[in-house]
Amino acid sequence: MPMGLSQEELNRIDEVIGTRRKIKRGATLFRNGEKFTSLYAIRTGFFKTRIASEDGRDQVTGFQMAGEVVGLDGIVNDHHSCDAVALEDAEVCVMPFDRIEEISREVNALQRHVHKIMSREIVREHGVMLLLGSMRAEERLATFLLNLVQRLHARGFSQSELVLRMTREEIGSFLGLKLETISRTFSRFVEEGIVEVKQRHVHIVNTEALRDIVNPKKSS
Amino acid sequence: MPMGLSQEELNRIDEVIGTRRKIKRGATLFRNGEKFTSLYAIRTGFFKTRIASEDGRDQVTGFQMAGEVVGLDGIVNDHHSCDAVALEDAEVCVMPFDRIEEISREVNALQRHVHKIMSREIVREHGVMLLLGSMRAEERLATFLLNLVQRLHARGFSQSELVLRMTREEIGSFLGLKLETISRTFSRFVEEGIVEVKQRHVHIVNTEALRDIVNPKKSS
C-alpha cells in the first residue's frame, strides 16, 4: 500500500476488509460461474487460478501468494470466469467489491491502488503471453523459477531456495508444457549444475545461468 | 456504455474525452517506455499491441478495433509497457487518465465501466493463455477467425466475410506460430471447404466446421 495517507484515510481503507476466510488445501475459493461479490487478498497460503475449456482441457493462468489479489476476473460479468484453488491451507481477506467501489470514490489512494492492481495483472499476463508464444521449454521453466524466487524474495524468503507448492503437471499447464517435459527440463538443469532439485525443494545454484537461458546471449 | 444515466451524468462522462488524434498506418499510438497519460478509445481503424523481449523477439498481445480501449498497461508504472501500432489509418479519442479517475469518483456508472473494461481485458487474456497453452495450430487459427468475425459482426459487419488487417506474420506472432504455419493452415481450411481465402480477404463458408475444430467433438 502506498504511503502518506492520513489516519482517517487509513481507517476508511480498513473498511473494505470484510470477514476472513480459511480455505483448506485443495478447496476452491471461487469457481467458474459463481456469482462475483468480492475480491480476495491472500494473507497466507498459495493459490492457482485456472480456466477450463469445454472439452476438459484446462489451463493454469497463474499462481498467487500472500499479498496478491484474486477475483478480478469476476468484475466484467458479475460472475467468475475461472477457478481459484488453494494449493495449501490458506487464509484470505474477503473484500466486498461494492465496498471497494464505494470507498475508492472517497479515498483517492484506494482508487489509484485498485487501478494499479488491475493494470498490473494485465501486464503480468502480457508477460505470460510472451512466454507461451515464443519461448522454448528451458526458457519457460527458467523464467518461471526466476519469477517465483523473485516474488518470494520480495517477501523476505531466500533468493536461491524455494519450495514448489504445485505439481509438475500444474507447472506444465501454466507453462504450456506436459509434466514429463517439466521433469526432463529440471533434470537437464540439474545435470548442468544450475539447480539442485529434491522433489519440490529447489535450490538455485547458478542464477546467472538461468538468466542466460531466459535471455540467450548474443556471444560473437 | 450502460444506459439509464441522467443527462447530467452523461455530460460529466463526456468530459473524459479530450482531444482526438489521428494515427497513420504503421505509426505508433504509444510505445514501450513512454510516459502514461491517457487511455485511448478507438474511433476508427485497427491496432495491434505488442511487447518485445530483450533479444528482439516480439509478441503481438492483441488486435483492437473501433470501440475498444487501449493503454491499460500503462497504469501500473505510469509508463507504457507495450507498443500500440496502427494497422491502418486510425483515429482515437484521447482520454486523460487523471480526468477519468476524477470523474469516476463522481459518476458511479463511469467507475463501474472502467472496472469492467479492465476486468474484460484480464478475462480476454485468460482466453489467449488457454489458446497459447493448449491448442494446436488449426484450433488456434479457427479460434482467431471466429473471434474476429464475432467482434466484427457485433459492429454490423458480415458474419462470414472479413478482411484481415494484419499480415500472416502478425497473426502468427499473436497465435504463437510461424507465418508459414498460418499460411499452411489457411490452405488446409480451403482444401476442406471451410473457408475461401484470397489474400487478406476471408470468406467463412462453414462456421460450424470452424466451431468443431475449436471444440473437438467427442464422436463415439
Add this chain to the structure above:
DNA sequence: CGTAATGTTGAGCGCATTCAAGCCGGGTGG
C-alpha cells in the same frame, strides 16, 4: 503399512519449425 498420487526416464512419433525456392500483386519509375 499399503495404496494412490506424483515424479522420473526411455523410445518413438508427429506437428510445427527451419530453410529454401518460387509466386503473386501492387507500386514506381523509365
Add this chain to the structure above:
DNA sequence: CCACCCGGCTTGAATGCGCTCAACATTACG
C-alpha cells in the same frame, strides 16, 4: 504502359522439440 522490384504469401523437404505411451521409482497420506 510495361518492366521491374519488393513485401507478402505459398509450398516443399528435412529437421527437431516436445508429446505420447509406457514402465518404473518415490513419496505422501489415510
